[in-house]
Every structure is written in C-alpha cells, then in structure tokens.
Amino acid sequence: MTGLLLAVAAASVRLPAAAQDLPDPIAMTTDPADRAVLPEVARVIGSGKPDRAALDALLVKLPRPTPLREMVQAMRAETISYDDTGGAASAIEEALRLLPDDPRPKMIATHIFTFNGAPQRAADIWLQASRIAPWLARRSDRYEMNALIGRLVDVGDRARADRVSARLGEIGYSMGLAPERSSAALAKVREAIRAGDEAAALQGVTAISDPSQQLSLYIDRRYATLWPRIAEWSGSDLRQQQVRYLEELRSDWQATDDIETAVPYARQLQSLRAYDAVVALFLPLLDKVAPGDPAPATEFLTSTVSRALNVLERRDEAKALLARVDAAFTDRSNARSLNIEGGYVSLPSMDAKWDEVIAHADVFLARAKEMGYSVNSSATATVQGYRACALSRTGRAEEAQQASNEIMRAARQMPSVALNLVICRGEINVGRKLLVSLLSDEATRDTALRYVQPFTVERETAWSRLTTPTWKAIAAAPEVRAAAEKVGRILPAPLLETLPPGFDPYRLPPSQRGGGATS
16 A cells, blocks of 8 residues: 555655645645644644544544545555455545545545456546546556456456556556556557557557557457557567567566566466576575565566476475465465465366365465455466366366356456366367357457467466367367357467577676676
8 A cells, every 4th residue: 555645644754846735634634623633633643643543532532524634534444455445445435535636645545446356447547546636546556457457357347457457557657667657558559459559559558568468469350450560560479579579578577686577487388388597597596585574576477487397397496485485474374475375276286286276275265255345356266276176186076066156257357267167177079169159259259269279388387288189189179260260260280389589588787797788
C-alpha cells in the first residue's frame, strides 16, 4: 500500500504542484467540535503507522459525515485492509461517498477491491483517480497494477484490463518494467482496433516490444490488417523484435542488478529454453536471500530458477532452493510465500510424481482458502488443474471427475487450465470439442490460437512425454484446424522457441563483471 493519505495529510512528502488542487480535509474542517479533534488526528497521523484502535477512537469523536471523518475513515480502511477485508471495504465505501472528488481514497479503494474479489470495481475506481490526478496514479504500486490487470483477465474482462493497461501508458507510468510497457502498447492497439481506428493501431505496433505479444496479433484475424506491418517491423519470424526485446530486458536488469528486474529477463530466457543461462545468471542472486521479508519478486525468480534446475535434471538443487527461500518467508500469512508452495506442486508435475503433486496441492489449496481473495484466482485454478490431473493419473476416478468438472465449468475464465487438464488426461475427443468452442469465443480466442500453432520439444520431461502426443493430435484434428483458420491462422513453423542467433545471455551487469559497462 502507498500510505498516500497519511503522507499527504502529514505533509511529510514533497508533492507536485498539481497536488495543490486536491481537496484538503483539514482546511475544510470548520466545525468547532471537529477542530477540537485535529491535534489528536495530527498525532495519530504523525505516528506513521496508526493502529486500528487509535483510528476507531477518532471515529467515535467524529460522528458526523464530515471531510475530516472521511479522511480518518480512509486511513482506517488502508490500515485494516490486510486483516479485515470486509471492514476495509465498508470503511472505504464511506470515504468514497463523502470525498467523491478526492483521488486519494480512490487509490486506497483500488488496493482493497483488487484483493477483495472485486477487480472490476477496482479498475473503474483507479481509472477515475487517473483522470482526476494522473500524477498520483503514476505512483501506483507495480505489483498492485499487475495483480489488478491479471485478475481482470481471470474474470474474463479483457476490455477493462486493456483500458487500465492503456491508461498506464497514457499517463507515463514509470513504475512498470519492459513487460508492462509492452502490455500497455498492446492494450492501446487492441483498443484502437475495437474503435475502428486502423491508423492508430498500425502506429502502435512498433511500441509492442514483447514478440510474444506481437505473435498474439500475428495469428488472429481480428488484427489481419496489422500483419504486414508486424512482419515489416519484426521480421516474418519475429526474430528482429526478439533480439530487441531481449536486449531491453537485459538492459533493465543491468541498470538495477536486482531481483525485480531479473524476473522478466529470466522468464524470457526460460521461455526460449536457455535453462543453463537462467541458472548461471540468477541462482547467485537467490543465494543472498535471508530470513525476514525477502526482496520484491523473490518468489517469482525462485519459481523460474527452480524449474530450470529441474529441466536440467538438477532436481535436488531445485528442491533445496525452494526450501531455502520458503524458510525466508517467516510470515506465513503473507500470500507471497504461497508462490513457493506452488513451486512444490509444479516440480513433481514435471516429473509425473503424482502423489507428491496431490500432497502439495492440498497444502496450497488449504492455505489459499484461508487467505481468501488475496490469492490470485488463476494461481489457485492452475494448482487445481495439476491436482485434478494427478488424481486422474493415480486412478482416483471419482475425485478426479469432481475436480475436473469444476475446472471445465470455468473454462471460459481459465482456458489454458482447462486445455492443459484435458491434454494431461489424454482426452483427445474432449479436447477437440473444447478447443473448437474456445476458438469461437472472442474472449478465449487468443489463448486457443496458441494451442494450434506448431511446436517442438527440445528437452523431454515426463510431463512432455505424457502430454505432447495428445496435444498434437488435438491440434491436428480437421475440425480444429478449420475453426482456427476461420478466425486466425496456423503458422507453417514454430516461432520464438529458442534464443536468436548472436544474442549472448551471459553478458553480466557491471557489479558482477568487476568493471564498467561494455557495449
């Protein structure tokens, strides 16, 4: 959370000139009874970390709907948001009603509703705040914005997700890394196509830096007018843009040499099967993790590196890494540590160790249930999918069918989870029907089109040996190919599977080279 109301009310930070136009609840306080409480409000605010009891006591002394009360109520909502999401939602609703033109409660509300199961409300409120005070919206937390956009996609609201991403780009959001910058550009292109503005879409193509996101346009007939421009800019195989994007990710990491910028670079290298590079470059960063509150994104880098180790058949090291980082998260109520638990599910899935998958999935799902909406629904669904697959593969048919039915009912919201489950279970006929259905739905088409593209397997795992024949049989079915060609296209050869020629992933940041930067 940003603590924006606390900071502004306490006048403890320098704000841009535009902040002078914000409503000032303290200056608006003219009632003698409220003014008598001002010194106590200042004392509580000045503490930096007001507790719930102190804020509750202030509300008792501010019984009427005044700006000062709503400032305190917004602070209270922020303070209790981690422990009492229901109470936080009620508190911030009151503040929103009484301070409708103040963007600061809206920023707090964005956080609360993002992690309270109401991402669409959060998005609408954030968009309002971004129009009232773009400078304030630019201070939005990166993790929070990614969570908001991800949860909008999870509930099938791609249009809202695009509006938020596009708005981040419009206001010059500086907290985002290369993936977010590319996502904002992609969102603007999709928005332009929806609006029938082909010229704006063509102009925006060059700002999409992630070639995988360009690929989503390159295989979808909704964007066929952009195909020549994409090929001209990125090459017909997207290799030119692939090099540029890798260099951008590497530059971001070199500039900071931290875990947060390492994650997108590591993920991209892993997607291109550069497993040795992932381990060599990023395992040393995780050696520095100490107990307490690990640096932002530690859990995501850990998951990426552990999977690379597992593919390289360094399984003991992969498990040891998960255990070491898991132990560093001493606060078990923190949803961040649950990502490590997800790693414990993922690794045995790669090796088809189904009993381990079920055991770890049960732990993950129990913890996720306790944490409620603070856990991303797509993460929970992914683990449920692994569990359903494992139940099926171990002959626990009744349990497997029940778990599978739940996932299939949510196929429109989580298409990749449903497809992966069907593929894991070897259900070719079910998979054909599902893929045709997903191709016909505009909300799931981009995911479905990925599943019909050609691909190769370089390093086999137990999982790939199990799933590849079924996947290829589903994608090759005549009715699937016909449905795909109607709404998109199937490329003649795999794209973006390996590192482009000439790119050196081992080029280290200056702090690790022991010298200055080189060109």
